[in-house]
Amino acid sequence: MKKILLSALLLASFITAFAQQNAPVEMADEMRSSGKIYVVIATITIIFVGLAIYLFSIDRRLKKIEKDK
Amino acid sequence: MKIIYQTWWKVLAVLVILYTLIAGFLFDVPRLFILHETIRNVYFHVPMWIAMFTVFTISVIYSIMYLNTGKEKYDLVAVECVNTGTFFYVLGLCTGMMWAKFTWGAFWSSDPKQNSAAIAFLLYCAYAVLRNSIDEEQKRAKISAIYNIFAFPIMVVLIMILPRMTDSLHPGNGGNPAFGKLDMDNHMRVVLYPAFIAWATIAVWIASLRYRIRLIEYKRNEIN
Secondary structure, three states, rough: OOOHHHHHHHHHHHHOOOOOOOOOOOOOOHHHOOOHHHHHHHHHHHHHHHHHHHHHHHHHHHHHHHOOO | OOHHOOOHHHHHHHHHHHHHHHHHHHHOOOOOOHHHHHHHHHHHHHHHHHHHHHHHHHHHHHOOOOOHHHHHHEEEEEHHHHHHHHHHHHHHHHHHHHHHHHHOOOOOOOOHHHHHHHHHHHHHHHHHHHOOOOOOHHHHHHHHHHHHHHHHHHHHHHHHHHHHHOOOOOOOOOOOOOOOOOOOOOOHHHHHHHHHHHHHHHHHHHHHHHHHHHHHHHHHHHOO
């Protein structure tokens, strides 16, 4: 009984495979409408701001060393 | 040369890149088969090459200035510009390979553009080898300056001209100009061109930092 149930369940899982539609050109519309793209933007912005601050701090340290000379 | 010690243009470049990061993901792009959302890579992959070209051009100018005047400082600028350019070269190659995997089907498909970019990369690796193999300072500076002046046009021919004369998967080859009137969507230009300028400026900034460090090292060696 268990085996039959399990195989039926596994077969049912295939139904989702047919749910795909032939959209003209796939774009990340869904992601943008649900607002999740902002998460990606926030992430790369944080990374870039971090790198920029890092560069500025190197710049400042160099200035200090140059002044000592 | 005083400008490399100023801050305003560095802040400006950072702000413009932040704009391209946000606008690059939010603004509309043309809907194209195969490319899909990866068309946004244009905003990040191409500026790496523009940054590379900018610092390599500066290094050639300083190599010529070194040969004219014999000032050691100019040689130091040229070296550090090449070093920074090579770094952006690697970034450009890696982002290109990543993009190629998902649009052309393989990281490396021996496309004319990819092959000649790899050859030109070796050209600049040879520059580093050449420099490190000469101990005498003036000789090193002179020979590497001459090599640099010759390497630059060969690199331009390899990357920009030769792939254009054959069929290539890369846009801008096989007779189609990648940034021509008909090939690039005008909405993309508002992000792409600021990205070019800003990333080129960032490359110049990094090169200037490396130059300043090298200058301190150079002065220290002089005293000893």
